[in-house]
Amino acid sequence: MSTKTHTHSLAAPHRGDIQRWTRTFIPTSKEPPADAEAISHKLLVRAGYIRRVGAGIYDYLPLAWRTLQKICAIVREEMNDAGGSEMLMPAMEPIELFAETKRDVDYGDNLFKLTDRHGRITALAPTHEEIITELMKSGVSSYRQLPITLYQIQTKFRDEFRPRSGLLRGREFIMKDAYSFHLTLDGEGGLGETYDAMDRAYSNIFKRCGLDFSRVEAEAGPIGGSASHEFMVNCDAGEDIILRCPETGYAANVEKCETGERAWSFDGEPTGDLEKVHTPNLPGIEEVGKFLKVKPPNMLKTVVFKRHDSGGAGVSPVWILAVVRGDHDVNEGKVKAAAGGPVALADEAEAKAAGFSIGYVSPRVIVGRTDCLLIVDPDAAQGMDAAKGKPMFWATGADEKDYHVKRFNWRREMGDVLNNQSYVKVADVRNAMAGDPSPRAKGATLEEGRGIEVGHIFKLGTKYSEAMGLNVLDPNQDRVPVIMGCYGIGVSRTLQACVEMSHDDDGIIWPGAIAPFHVLITPMKIEPGSELMTAAEQLATDLSHAGIDVLVDDRDERPGVKFKDADLIGIPIRLTVGDKALAEGCVEYKHRGDAGKGEFVKMHDVIDTCVRALTEA
RNA sequence: CGGGGCGUAGCGCAGCUUGGUAGCGCGUUUGACUGGGGGUCAAAAGGUCGUGGGUUCAAAUCCCGCCGCCCCGACCA
Numbered sequence: 001m002s003t004k005t006h007t008h009s010l011a012a013p014h015r016g017d018i019q020r021w022t023r024t025f026i027p028t029s030k031e032p033p034a035d036a037e038a039i040s041h042k043l044l045v046r047a048g049y050i051r052r053v054g055a056g057i058y059d060y061l062p063l064a065w066r067t068l069q070k071i072c073a074i075v076r077e078e079m080n081d082a083g084g085s086e087m088l089m090p091a092m093e094p095i096e097l098f099a100e101t102k103r104d105v106d107y108g109d110n111l112f113k114l115t116d117r118h119g120r121i122t123a124l125a126p127t128h129e130e131i132i133t134e135l136m137k138s139g140v141s142s143y144r145q146l147p148i149t150l151y152q153i154q155t156k157f158r159d160e161f162r163p164r165s166g167l168l169r170g171r172e173f174i175m176k177d178a179y180s181f182h183l184t185l186d187g188e189g190g191l192g193e194t195y196d197a198m199d200r201a202y203s204n205i206f207k208r209c210g211l212d213f214s215r216v217e218a219e220a221g222p223i224g225g226s227a228s229h230e231f232m233v234n235c236d237a238g239e240d241i242i243l244r245c246p247e248t249g250y251a252a253n254v255e256k257c258e259t260g261e262r263a264w265s266f267d268g269e270p271t272g273d274l275e276k277v278h279t280p281n282l283p284g285i286e287e288v289g290k291f292l293k294v295k296p297p298n299m300l301k302t303v304v305f306k307r308h309d310s311g312g313a314g315v316s317p318v319w320i321l322a323v324v325r326g327d328h329d330v331n332e333g334k335v336k337a338a339a340g341g342p343v344a345l346a347d348e349a350e351a352k353a354a355g356f357s358i359g360y361v362s363p364r365v366i367v368g369r370t371d372c373l374l375i376v377d378p379d380a381a382q383g384m385d386a387a388k389g390k391p392m393f394w395a396t397g398a399d400e401k402d403y404h405v406k407r408f409n410w411r412r413e414m415g416d417v418l419n420n421q422s423y424v425k426v427a428d429v430r431n432a433m434a435g436d437p438s439p440r441a442k443g444a445t446l447e448e449g450r451g452i453e454v455g456h457i458f459k460l461g462t463k464y465s466e467a468m469g470l471n472v473l474d475p476n477q478d479r480v481p482v483i484m485g486c487y488g489i490g491v492s493r494t495l496q497a498c499v500e501m502s503h504d505d506d507g508i509i510w511p512g513a514i515a516p517f518h519v520l521i522t523p524m525k526i527e528p529g530s531e532l533m534t535a536a537e538q539l540a541t542d543l544s545h546a547g548i549d550v551l552v553d554d555r556d557e558r559p560g561v562k563f564k565d566a567d568l569i570g571i572p573i574r575l576t577v578g579d580k581a582l583a584e585g586c587v588e589y590k591h592r593g594d595a596g597k598g599e600f601v602k603m604h605d606v607i608d609t610c611v612r613a614l615t616e617a
Numbered sequence: 618c619g620g621g622g623c624g625u626a627g628c629g630c631a632g633c634u635u636g637g638u639a640g641c642g643c644g645u646u647u648g649a650c651u652g653g654g655g656g657u658c659a660a661a662a663g664g665u666c667g668u669g670g671g672u673u674c675a676a677a678u679c680c681c682g683c684c685g686c687c688c689c690g691a692c693c694a
Contacts, residue, residue, distance in 0.1 A: 027627090029627095029629090029643085030629090030643065030644085030655065031642095031643070033628075033629085034628090034629065034630090035623095035687050035688090036687095037687085037688075054685085054686090162688095164687090285694095301693065304694090326693095332692070345693090359694040524653070525652075557655090558652060558654090558655080559652070559654065560652095560653075560654040561655050561656095562653095562654085563655085565655085576653080578653070
């Protein structure tokens with residue numbers, strides 16, 4: 001937890017603002033845009049928060065900007081508490097900086113590039129590891145200057161292959177990125193210490209934003225590095241699949257998730273003679289399975305990988321073949337781990353030239369070859385069908401274009417090579433899924449859910465400092481590479497994740513801490529100088545003095561219109577000023593999300609009631 | 618990158634098959650009535666039909682190119 005106590009609901013930067021609907025820009029609409037799919041995307045557009053400018057590019061209108069600033073304020077408080085200092089780096093960076101770490105290649109087409117009048121190529125920064133490492137090189141030379149943590153909140157650019165769902169995957173988006181620098185991994189001032197502090201800060205941030213989230217183990221991806229955790233908003237609309245063990249709390253991204261021990265054995269009698277079947281033009285397991293009348297769990301899928309470093313002399317084997325059940329997905333990270341070296345999916349043409357009938361490959365293909373390693377997933381390494389207590393029926397490719405085989409039997413088809421560990425291994429090489437044994441608790445099974453990734457923290461180690469030569473002198477006067485960590489939050493994505501999580505049929509329901517305004521005042525009649533308007537104005541002023549941000553719906557609209565819009569934009573508290581309540585010295589007080597019409601509260605109590613409601617939340 | 622679809626008023630859409638006067642709903646403006654959950658009536662403004670070419674007496678409509686956008690899929694063959 002942070003050391004300070006923050007005033008959660010009434011956080012800076014907006015304290016006691018008063019704005020009028022007619023003098024700001026809140027273009028609400030009844031109909032969602034035709035291009036929106038996600039509920040949060042529809043609501044943000046309908047409620048006048050965002051407007052699309054181009055694919056994956058959006059305007060943040062006043063309401064959205066206020067909420068973003070409130071999220072940023074929370075982020076700043078927590079980052080500063082965790083020992084960070086804010087700064088700002090440029091969005092444009094010379095492409096040469098990326099070349100130093102080869103990320104111009106690794107990031108590939110996701111990197112926006114532009115050419116200036118002199119023909120120089122500049123990248124629009126998708127992230128800032130290179131820039132900050134370069135900066136540190138110029139200013140840090142001694143271990144005494146470490147540790148240090150710097151962060152910024154800034155617009156990032158990524159030429160996403162397929163931008164989608166409004167702010168959830170944009171090409172231009174707002175991100176908080178932090179970088180830390182250390183002499184050591186562990187101990188005082190080490191990477192671990194800051195990583196843990198960031199971990200806590202992130203939990204605080206997402207809690208304060210009112211999110212239901214999971215912290216899961218993750219793959220580092222193109223950022224690189226060793227340990228890594230993602231913060232996922234638990235929500236079905238998320239793109240990521242996460243698995244968790246209900247007993248131990250272990251949770252991981254599907255890309256990373258381990259599975260518990262699974263029993264396997266190649267032994268089992270053949271179910272009959274091997275039968276070759278003509279299966280022309282049938283791409284994919286589904287189609288072949290339907291044609292053969294075999295279910296995917298009875299098929300073996302063989303995916304051909306190539307050792308990344310196989311250009312080097314003496315690297316053997318060259319080809320890595322991963323075998324999984326037809327209904328399972330190969331996990332490249334696990335293949336890499338099992339192969340003991342970097343792998344990449346084989347180029348189709350190259351693999352065909354090497355004798356693999358891509359699309360029709362079976363495990364048999366390695367028999368008689370010495371340049372292959374077959375890695376079989378335990379669920380595929382089955383001679384017996386445990387559920388039925390009978391020998392296992394397998395269908396697989398025939399290693400010949402347009403043919404598959406039925407009644408594949410491991411022992412009969414593979415022979416002695418099955419026992420040679422240089423050529424055949426059994427290891428977990430598939431994505432985990434719901435129902436798999438937990439890797440952390442015997443007897444427990446993994447559960448599956450979806451999430452929106454809003455935060456990601458990495459232990460980078462020395463990947464960037466070594467590539468770019470960021471070194472310091474340690475106490476022994478040795479030059480050592482600096483150890484780094486990096487920590488990102490998708491700020492604009494967090495905004496939409498909040499909406500995705502918290503809404504109803506009528507609109508958005510903001511938590512007080514990040515709502516654009518705390519209170520919406522709805523006068524029932526707009527008559528300048530009337531008792532009703534005077535009361536509404538006085539109310540706004542009093543709320544403002546209490547540090548509450550107020551929006552006054554001063555439009556001369558019918559009540560129905562105002563109430564509909566009020567629900568749509570999702571301000572936490574609505575105060576309706578009407579003749580009936582006013583006659584009793586009251587206003588009508590209603591929480592967004594509560595049913596009914598709200599309750600009468602005495603005018604002199606209403607400020608306290610609002611403050612209490614907002615600080616309790 | 619593959620597949621599918623779309624581009625007509627600020628927004629959502631029809632019209633295109635079978636070429637001939639630019640249409641509907643919402644929103645907007647003006648006026649009246651209204652006034653507690655997207656009101657009623659009346660009048661009005663608003664469109665180079667994405668873009669370039671072609672066919673034709675005539676193109677939103679048919680043909681070709683280009684541009685933009687959305688959805689699905691994708692290292693699983």
